[in-house]
Amino acid sequence: MMIASVLELIFNGVAYGIVLFLIACGLSITMGLMGFTNLAHGSIVMFGGYLVVALMKGFGWPFLATIPAAFVVCALVGAGFERLLFRRLYSAGELNQVLLTIGLVFISVAIATYLWGAGQQPLQMPAYLNARLSLGLFEVSSYRLFLLLVGGAMTGLLALVFERSNLGAQVRAAVDNRQMAMSCGINVDRLFTLVFAVGCGIAGTGGALSVNLLGLDPSFPLRYLVFILIVVTVGGSGSIWGTLIAALLLGICDVFSKYYVPEAGAFTIFALAAVILFWHPQGLFGRAAT
Amino acid sequence: MTMVALRSLEPVRLLAERSRWRAAEFVFWSFVVASYFLFPGYLVLISQILIAGLFALSLDLLLGFGGMPSLGHAAFFGLGAYTAGLLGQMGWGEPISGLLLSGIVAGVFGLVCSLFLSRLRTTAFLMVTLTLGLLLREFANRWSGLTGGDDGLSDIALWPLFGVFRFGLSGHTAFWYGLCVTFIVFLLVRRLVHSPVGLALEAMRENERRAVALGISPRLMVIAIFTLSSAIAGLAGALLTQTTSFVALEVLSFERSAGVLIMLVLGGVGTLYGALVGAAVYLVARDVLSALDPVYWYFWLGLIIVMVVLFANDGLVGLSQRLQARAVRRWEAA
Amino acid sequence: MTDPVLFTQGLCKSFGALRVTNNLDLRIEAGARHALIGPNGAGKSTLVNLLTGVLKPSSGRVWLNGEDITRLPAAERVWKGLSRTFQVSTIFPRLTAFEAVVLAVCRRERLLRNPSRLLSGCKPQAEEAWDFLGRFGLTGVADRQMGELAYGQQRLTEIVLALAARPKVLLLDEPAAGVPAQDSEALFSAIENLPRDVAVLFIEHDMELVFRFAEKITVLVAGESFREGVPAEIASDPDVRRVYLGDEDDE
Numbered sequence: 001m002m003i004a005s006v007l008e009l010i011f012n013g014v015a016y017g018i019v020l021f022l023i024a025c026g027l028s029i030t031m032g033l034m035g036f037t038n039l040a041h042g043s044i045v046m047f048g049g050y051l052v053v054a055l056m057k058g059f060g061w062p063f064l065a066t067i068p069a070a071f072v073v074c075a076l077v078g079a080g081f082e083r084l085l086f087r088r089l090y091s092a093g094e095l096n097q098v099l100l101t102i103g104l105v106f107i108s109v110a111i112a113t114y115l116w117g118a119g120q121q122p123l124q125m126p127a128y129l130n131a132r133l134s135l136g137l138f139e140v141s142s143y144r145l146f147l148l149l150v151g152g153a154m155t156g157l158l159a160l161v162f163e164r165s166n167l168g169a170q171v172r173a174a175v176d177n178r179q180m181a182m183s184c185g186i187n188v189d190r191l192f193t194l195v196f197a198v199g200c201g202i203a204g205t206g207g208a209l210s211v212n213l214l215g216l217d218p219s220f221p222l223r224y225l226v227f228i229l230i231v232v233t234v235g236g237s238g239s240i241w242g243t244l245i246a247a248l249l250l251g252i253c254d255v256f257s258k259y260y261v262p263e264a265g266a267f268t269i270f271a272l273a274a275v276i277l278f279w280h281p282q283g284l285f286g287r288a289a290t
Numbered sequence: 291m292t293m294v295a296l297r298s299l300e301p302v303r304l305l306a307e308r309s310r311w312r313a314a315e316f317v318f319w320s321f322v323v324a325s326y327f328l329f330p331g332y333l334v335l336i337s338q339i340l341i342a343g344l345f346a347l348s349l350d351l352l353l354g355f356g357g358m359p360s361l362g363h364a365a366f367f368g369l370g371a372y373t374a375g376l377l378g379q380m381g382w383g384e385p386i387s388g389l390l391l392s393g394i395v396a397g398v399f400g401l402v403c404s405l406f407l408s409r410l411r412t413t414a415f416l417m418v419t420l421t422l423g424l425l426l427r428e429f430a431n432r433w434s435g436l437t438g439g440d441d442g443l444s445d446i447a448l449w450p451l452f453g454v455f456r457f458g459l460s461g462h463t464a465f466w467y468g469l470c471v472t473f474i475v476f477l478l479v480r481r482l483v484h485s486p487v488g489l490a491l492e493a494m495r496e497n498e499r500r501a502v503a504l505g506i507s508p509r510l511m512v513i514a515i516f517t518l519s520s521a522i523a524g525l526a527g528a529l530l531t532q533t534t535s536f537v538a539l540e541v542l543s544f545e546r547s548a549g550v551l552i553m554l555v556l557g558g559v560g561t562l563y564g565a566l567v568g569a570a571v572y573l574v575a576r577d578v579l580s581a582l583d584p585v586y587w588y589f590w591l592g593l594i595i596v597m598v599v600l601f602a603n604d605g606l607v608g609l610s611q612r613l614q615a616r617a618v619r620r621w622e623a624a
Numbered sequence: 625m626t627d628p629v630l631f632t633q634g635l636c637k638s639f640g641a642l643r644v645t646n647n648l649d650l651r652i653e654a655g656a657r658h659a660l661i662g663p664n665g666a667g668k669s670t671l672v673n674l675l676t677g678v679l680k681p682s683s684g685r686v687w688l689n690g691e692d693i694t695r696l697p698a699a700e701r702v703w704k705g706l707s708r709t710f711q712v713s714t715i716f717p718r719l720t721a722f723e724a725v726v727l728a729v730c731r732r733e734r735l736l737r738n739p740s741r742l743l744s745g746c747k748p749q750a751e752e753a754w755d756f757l758g759r760f761g762l763t764g765v766a767d768r769q770m771g772e773l774a775y776g777q778q779r780l781t782e783i784v785l786a787l788a789a790r791p792k793v794l795l796l797d798e799p800a801a802g803v804p805a806q807d808s809e810a811l812f813s814a815i816e817n818l819p820r821d822v823a824v825l826f827i828e829h830d831m832e833l834v835f836r837f838a839e840k841i842t843v844l845v846a847g848e849s850f851r852e853g854v855p856a857e858i859a860s861d862p863d864v865r866r867v868y869l870g871d872e873d874d875e
Contacts, residue, residue, distance in 0.1 A: 037413060094413050095359045096599050099555055102548050103595030110589030118585070222544065226424055233417040267432050270425040277421060278406050281414045301754035304722055304767055306744035486730035486746065487739045489719070493727055496716035503710070504728045505702030505789055506736070
């Protein structure tokens with residue numbers, strides 16, 4: 001039935017959009033907060049995915065147990081990189097940032113190939129994530145429903161922290177005006193590390209959750225770099241709501257265009273992004289440059 | 291002492307000093323010519339280096355002098371490559387007119403893009419150029435009726451250069467053709483950066499507000515330089531098509547946009563020669579390292595980039611200039 | 625009374641609900657030495673931005689030399705004869721002072737439209753630039769990168785750059801700000817010796833400089849022209865003392 005298929009497409013689009021949000025929101029905040037253009041963000045996402053594969057296949061962990069592990073490990077790795085490497089480049093201009101992080105992407109691609117081989121990683125999901133569920137009007141896969149629920153819960157938690165907590169207020173203040181935040185006694189150095197770590201943790205979790213949706217192979221960081229950047233730039237860096245709306249918009253458009261005009265491929269998404277950026281270069285919710 | 295010396299100098303000499311041909315430049319170009327005789331087995335690789343160098347030169351004009359970093363410059367390279375390829379497929383195989391036409395097509399597309407891009411700076415500029423590059427690649431990928439999609443374009447007819455020199459597998463014609471085109475464009479770019487326009491471009495890069503206060507219109511400068519840079523990138527792409535008789539979808543890829551940026555930074559941004567040196571080092575390294583193992587080329591590439599960013603920000607040309615300066619100081623002290 | 629070379633008609637600028645410039649009619653006569661003073665927040669910087677084209681006014685007009693320039697972009701106002709300096713030293717760090725002045729001269733002579741001309745072929749422009757630098761005692765540092773110059777020399781070079789466009793109106797935005805005391809005399813004498821045919825509008829906090837050079841003073845308060853007159857009138861005006869000179873010690 002027509003309505004059912006449209007509803008299912010919307011559902012799939014939202015699930016896809018939530019995943020895009022999870023893997024992109026960390027970059028959006030760090031770009032807005034530190035002005036650091038980190039093209040290696042996709043490598044952290046990939047790392048989260050491979051961690052799940054390694055833990056499940058190597059150590060027999062259940063799928064659900066690997067998700068928090070991915071968050072913790074990716075957050076620690078992110079904090080390490082921030083402290084050791086990225087910190088030195090905050091004032092070095094975006095060209096140097098872009099180059100350094102492209103370099104890291106290439107290194108991560110090579111390491112992933114060395115450790116896990118060049119092919120796709122098939123992942124056997126637990127049975128309850130392989131079912132199809134009826135939601136009255138239409139049927140959905142339980143895996144997508146799971147993504148939607150977990151992703152939605154994380155998004156809600158993130159929004160709550162961002163909007164309500166003292167930490168979130170500090171982050172928002174520092175995005176608005178770093179000098180002002182520093183003179184108000186906010187420890188910006190520590191804040192950067194913490195935010196970077198949380199951003200990487202969420203990205204890693206997104207990667208862990210979505211192995212069977214996005215696929216996992218060593219070229220992942222290059223393939224999804226584009227989607228991540230489009231979500232961030234279209235949403236406007238530093239804006240959590242902008243990023244969410246952009247991610248959902250892109251997710252839904254992508255699912256619809258793949259269903260109705262499969263021959264267009266990713267063209268629809270890129271064209272949409274180009275139109276939005278030409279029309280509003282700072283993104284939908286970004287502040288105009290002064 | 292210096293004041294007296296300066297006063298006695300004609301002011302215009304200070305300007306002439308900027309654009310004087312240095313001994314190292316003659317050595318450089320002599321070496322390029324000599325490489326034909328020194329490495330006869332590598333003519334194809336050397337042609338590739340010249341083409342990549344020309345492409346990097348187009349980016350140097352934009353980034354090194356205009357201060358605008360592009361992450362999608364392969365769009366213009368690829369457009370030139372496809373234009374040359376399509377011309378050949380449609381039966382027009384005259385190399386020089388095909389080359390020029392490809393440059394013009396890429397330049398016109400660059401002009402159209404620059405009308406939008408002239409409002410943007412830094413991160414927004416990076417992101418929009420990136421999107422533009424992806425858009426064009428996906429377009430070529432999907433419109434396979436015209437571009438051959440993933441398979442690319444082959445069977446490109448190319449007539450002999452001046453009706454005499456055939457483009458063969460040995461690469462003799464490709465070498466001299468590539469060298470001449472690259473050298474001519476290099477001369478023009480070198481002239482441009484040592485003209486008042488070049489100075490205005492550097493001024494824009496150094497401080498846009500101040501440049502505007504001198505009456506330099508940033509919009510016109512961005513449009514002019516982006517168009518020129520696109521046209522040169524298109525020439526490089528067309529050269530690639532003509533010397534290999536093949537167009538792959540890869541000419542439009544993000545990897546190529548990133549690669550040319552890496553070559554330029556490796557060689558040294560804003561030095562003109564850095565573009566050529568960087569292209570040579572990059573392609574030779576790729577040849578050697580991927581012969582060991584194609585996968586780990588990525589690892590070494592990444593490591594090189596990280597090292598360059600952290601420790602040799604001014605690239606190989608900058609590094610050699612610093613070493614030279616140190617040697618001179620030592621020599622004078624002795 | 626001669627026609628003013630630069631004047632504004634009912635110039636207004638609001639940022640949201642905040643009206644920063646309010647119905648301002650400013651007249652700068654040809655060859656004037658006109659100072660614009662006012663307490664902090666009076667809207668001086670906004671006015672500079674409106675005159676030079678960095679900001680677009682909410683309403684009102686700007687006329688230069690009998691021509692409406694309200695809609696012209698910043699660079700084109702320079703072509704029409706309105707040059708400026710900046711409050712904070714704004715230079716090209718890696719260009720030499722000489723190169724920068726040559727560029728300003730070449731731009732004025734429209735050589736930027738001719739990419740085939742080499743710099744080494746710009747002999748008359750180079751000599752003119754050299755001459756400009758000489759008048760301000762800067763030839764000794766002409767081939768140094770601007771970023772290496774002392775602050776006072778940077779400020780002087782900025783004035784040279786503005787003059788090299790041969791403006792009709794020269795807008796000096798706090799030229800003495802941040803200049804160390806030992807360099808300020810060189811700067812003051814440079815300002816004193818500016819060509820008489822150029823109208824100079826300077827925005828200044830330094831009252832010594834204002835009363836030394838100004839022949840006419842406009843006091844700006846809350847975006848409006850509060851008083852206008854010759855220095856003696858302004859200095860003795862009790863209202864001006866109250867709103868401005870009185871709190872000068874606090875700054």
